[in-house]
Amino acid sequence: MAYDTEMFKYVADEYIKENGVIPVLHCLGVMPLMEGNTIVGVVTESKSGRLAIRAKRVIDCTGDADIAYRAGVECVMAEEKTGDLEPGYLMGGTLVYGLTDVDTAAVEEEADSDPSQRHPVMHRKMYHGIEKARAAGEIMPPYTNKSFIYNRVTKNELPALNHCVYPVDGTDVLSLTKAEIESRKSIMDIIPILRKYEKGMENAKLRNFAMSIGVRETRRIIGEYRMEFKDVFDEKTFPDAIGVYPVCMDGPEGVLPAFTEAYFQVPYRITVPVKIENLLVAGRCCSSKRRAVTITRQVDFAMVTGCQRQ
Numbered sequence: 001m002a003y004d005t006e007m008f009k010y011v012a013d014e015y016i017k018e019n020g021v022i023p024v025l026h027c028l029g030v031m032p033l034m035e036g037n038t039i040v041g042v043v044t045e046s047k048s049g050r051l052a053i054r055a056k057r058v059i060d061c062t063g064d065a066d067i068a069y070r071a072g073v074e075c076v077m078a079e080e081k082t083g084d085l086e087p088g089y090l091m092g093g094t095l096v097y098g099l100t101d102v103d104t105a106a107v108e109e110e111a112d113s114d115p116s117q118r119h120p121v122m123h124r125k126m127y128h129g130i131e132k133a134r135a136a137g138e139i140m141p142p143y144t145n146k147s148f149i150y151n152r153v154t155k156n157e158l159p160a161l162n163h164c165v166y167p168v169d170g171t172d173v174l175s176l177t178k179a180e181i182e183s184r185k186s187i188m189d190i191i192p193i194l195r196k197y198e199k200g201m202e203n204a205k206l207r208n209f210a211m212s213i214g215v216r217e218t219r220r221i222i223g224e225y226r227m228e229f230k231d232v233f234d235e236k237t238f239p240d241a242i243g244v245y246p247v248c249m250d251g252p253e254g255v256l257p258a259f260t261e262a263y264f265q266v267p268y269r270i271t272v273p274v275k276i277e278n279l280l281v282a283g284r285c286c287s288s289k290r291r292a293v294t295i296t297r298q299v300d301f302a303m304v305t306g307c308q309r310q
Contacts, residue, residue, distance in 0.1 A: 003299075004152075005160075027197045032058070032071040038277040039071050058279050061306070064171055065219040065285035073273040075219040080290045083252025091216035091251065091293075092143070092167035095183035098159040098207035099191070102186055106200030108153065124150050129198035138193055141186035143167070148194075157207060163192075165308050170215035216251070216301070223287025225269035229253065232295050241265035243304035251294030266304050270296075282306045 028097035033052060041054035060067040069075050078090050085091065111117045111124045118124065127147035134140065141164070148163030164186045168179035187209070188204050194201045226237075228258055232247055243266045246258035270287040271280045283302040284293070295301060 003176070011119060022264075026215065029067055030063070032067050033069060033149055034161075037050045037072070037275060039067075039279045042067060044087050045286060060279065060281040060285065061283050063218070063283045063285055063302075065216070065221050066171075066180065066219050066283060068273055068276070068279060068281055069219055072275050073276050073279070074222040075285075076290070077219045078217070078223065078290070080270070082290045082293065083254070089299075090169060091169070092165035092217070093170065093183075093213045093215045094165055094211045095163050095180060095187065096160050096162050096210040097187050098157060099194075099204045100157045100207040101203045102156055102158050103200035103202070104153050104158065107150075107158065107198070110199040126198070129194060129201075133193050133197045136197075140193070141189040142182075144186055144190055144291060159207065161292075166213070168213060168215060170218040176213065176269055183213060184196055184209060195251075218285070220285050220290075220293070220296075221273045221281055221287050223270050223281075224272045224274060225287060227265050227267075227270050227286070227288035227292045227296055229289060229291035229294070230291065235264045236263045238269075239268035242266040242271075243307045244269045245301055245304055249294040251297065252293055253294040266301070271305055 024044070024046075027043045027044050027048075028258055030045050030048065031043045032039045033043060033054065039058045042058060044053060045049045060065065065075050065230070078085070078088050079105075080087055107126075108124075110128065111126060114128065117126050117128070125147050126149075130144075130146060130148065134146075143164055143166045145163045145165060148161055148285060150158045150161050152158070152160045164183050164184050165184075166179045169175040188289065190204070191204060191206060198204075224294070230236075235247065244263045245266055247256070247260065247262040247264060248258035249256045271282055273279055273281065273287075281287075282305040284297045286296060286305050288296045
């Protein structure tokens with residue numbers, strides 16, 4: 001089931017209101033407030049200026065461990081080999097985009113014409129048109145995959161396409177800037193190719209770019225426990241479990257859909273950094289060995305790490 005990102009924004013607003021949370025949008029948490037090795041709040045920057053917010057507990061959900069790292073939590077990033085990625089090389093980022101004026105019925109018919117285009121993890125993984133374009137000698141934009149994925153369909157639109165994987169360091173603002181600009185260029189260059197070679201896309205136009213490039217991997221904290229690749233396939237259980245997650249993966253270690261009832265438990269301790277007190281993390285910056293990032297980077301896994309008991 002694909003996510004309806006726009007409806008999610010509204011639903012999140014409603015949850016925040018129902019639970020008495022005071023939202024502060026258009027605001028960045030830029031540095032921790034520390035008393036010794038205890039975090040007691042966060043300094044923010046916004047249109048209203050600089051503000052210090054004291055807190056009973058700080059939870060870093062930045063995905064990149066920004067607050068945890070600046071508070072002195074030990075973090076790792078691309079520290080060892082995983083799959084075909086050598087140490088120091090991060091998983092690429094992707095700028096998702098949407099197309100409009102698409103004959104979606106023709107696109108779906110084309111997807112159904114080849115079972116390999118109905119990928120169990122990647123939803124609709126289309127390659128016929130791009131294969132024809134390459135055979136015809138078309139110059140393909142850099143960092144463009146040999147197939148493209150679309151995972152939602154609305155009337156005359158494909159709102160979420162994914163096929164441009166660009167090298168990016170999500171902790172470096174210049175790297176993020178370059179990745180977004182170059183990804184937009186690659187997408188604009190490939191749309192005419194899709195119009196020419198993909199069934200149903202003859203009149204396709206750009207609908208939108210995602211609000212930012214999607215980052216798959218950056219910092220992870222060193223926590224009280226580090227999730228291991230083996231934990232997943234051993235279907236490991238933990239006394240401090242905060243939830244469960246299916247045995248599946250998508251990344252350099254391979255692709256495995258959640259097609260069985262196999263699952264493992266997610267321990268609370270992967271959200272608890274060592275040395276720094278009064279701080280938790282949630283999301284892909286949780287504590288794991290690098291090989292396990294294939295699993296722990298997933299959106300749904302991040303949701304489970306947010307189900308923390310206090």
